Amino acid sequence: MKTFGNFLKTLFLCLSLGLIISCNTKESKIITVSGEIPASEIGKTLHHEHLLVDFIGADSTGYHRWDKNEVVEKVLPYLLEIKKLGYKTLVECTPAYLGRDPELLKILVEKSGVQIITNTGYYSAVGAKFIPKHGFTETAEQLAERWIAEAKNGIEDSGVYPGFIKIAVERNPLEEINRKVVKAAAITHKETGLIIMSHTGLAIPAFQQLDILKEHGVHPSAFIWTHAHNEQDFNKHIEAAKMGTWIAFDNFKPDRLERYVEFALLMKKEGMLNKVLFSHDAGWYKPGEIDGGNFRGFTEIEELLIPALEKNGLSQHDIYQLFVANPAEAFKVKIRLTQI
Numbered sequence: 001m002k003t004f005g006n007f008l009k010t011l012f013l014c015l016s017l018g019l020i021i022s023c024n025t026k027e028s029k030i031i032t033v034s035g036e037i038p039a040s041e042i043g044k045t046l047h048h049e050h051l052l053v054d055f056i057g058a059d060s061t062g063y064h065r066w067d068k069n070e071v072v073e074k075v076l077p078y079l080l081e082i083k084k085l086g087y088k089t090l091v092e093c094t095p096a097y098l099g100r101d102p103e104l105l106k107i108l109v110e111k112s113g114v115q116i117i118t119n120t121g122y123y124s125a126v127g128a129k130f131i132p133k134h135g136f137t138e139t140a141e142q143l144a145e146r147w148i149a150e151a152k153n154g155i156e157d158s159g160v161y162p163g164f165i166k167i168a169v170e171r172n173p174l175e176e177i178n179r180k181v182v183k184a185a186a187i188t189h190k191e192t193g194l195i196i197m198s199h200t201g202l203a204i205p206a207f208q209q210l211d212i213l214k215e216h217g218v219h220p221s222a223f224i225w226t227h228a229h230n231e232q233d234f235n236k237h238i239e240a241a242k243m244g245t246w247i248a249f250d251n252f253k254p255d256r257l258e259r260y261v262e263f264a265l266l267m268k269k270e271g272m273l274n275k276v277l278f279s280h281d282a283g284w285y286k287p288g289e290i291d292g293g294n295f296r297g298f299t300e301i302e303e304l305l306i307p308a309l310e311k312n313g314l315s316q317h318d319i320y321q322l323f324v325a326n327p328a329e330a331f332k333v334k335i336r337l338t339q340i
């Protein structure tokens with residue numbers, strides 16, 4: 001009996017060791033426009049930018065609104081510019097009905113060699129102008145079904161798969177349509193493991209969304225509080241980060257340098273630098289404007305923010321954390337639940 005007990009013990013040990021090893025060797029993946037990559041290959045990343053945004057509204061937008069060749073001609077130099085600076089990945093945050101174009105992104109990836117990540121989901125801010133008709137009549141479950149289908153089968157027939165869920169809510173207390181897209185995002189996350197990036201701004205709607213996720217068993221680490229720099233109270237950022245939420249100061253501009261540095265130093269002091277994401281929210285070829293209008297490039301973080309962070313005491317390890325390790329962790333496919 002004792003021998004059998006020992007045998008069982010040994011068997012259990014082997015099985016658990018095997019499990020640990022297989023868990024460790026099975027590397028997490030990230031889904032880019034050109035396919036899956038190991039999370040370790042994301043490299044230096046700008047986690048929130050846009051290549052093209054069409055503001056005309058869900059009822060009028062479509063691929064007929066821009067000429068892909070003209071967009072490529074305008075946008076490609078900006079991608080080559082960041083590639084030269086060592087950036088390997090750009091996350092394109094334009095959702096469907098606002099100018100998402102997987103075929104265009106494929107061309108830009110091929111020509112630039114920069115990895116691009118695109119999304120599924122709907123943008124319900126700005127009076128729901130960018131929500132398609134079916135978005136108003138369908139339930140959260142039905143919307144989630146559409147988004148999950150994109151994650152499983154690709155976007156239309158492009159062969160491109162979304163690497164995250166992009167939603168947007170109004171800046172103040174959530175409205176019905178906002179709650180619906182958040183719920184749809186929670187359902188989609190549980191099915192796909194894609195992270196939820198939500199255009200949010202202030203703390204009130206941020207915490208309201210975290211509550212909805214919680215109701216559906218989704219952990220705050222599945223949520224990027226987008227445009228968090230609009231919230232003035234750093235205590236709210238710390239509170240959300242301590243819950244596991246990603247805090248995105250994603251609209252870096254030269255006149256915001258001091259505040260972004262102050263925020264980074266505070267988060268480092270709090271031991272929360274592993275929850276911070278920086279980006280420009282720049283770009284924006286705008287269909288309908290001459291030559292796509294004014295295009296804002298993606299280099300100010302490299303030219304201004306990173307040197308300022310270093311000057312204020314952030315180490316190379318910290319910089320790696322912010323621009324490589326954090327995006328790798330945030331965008332890896334992983335179902336994050338409140339209970340394990």
Ligand SMILES: [Zn+2]
Nearest residue numbers: 048050093281
């Ligand atoms: Zn944006």
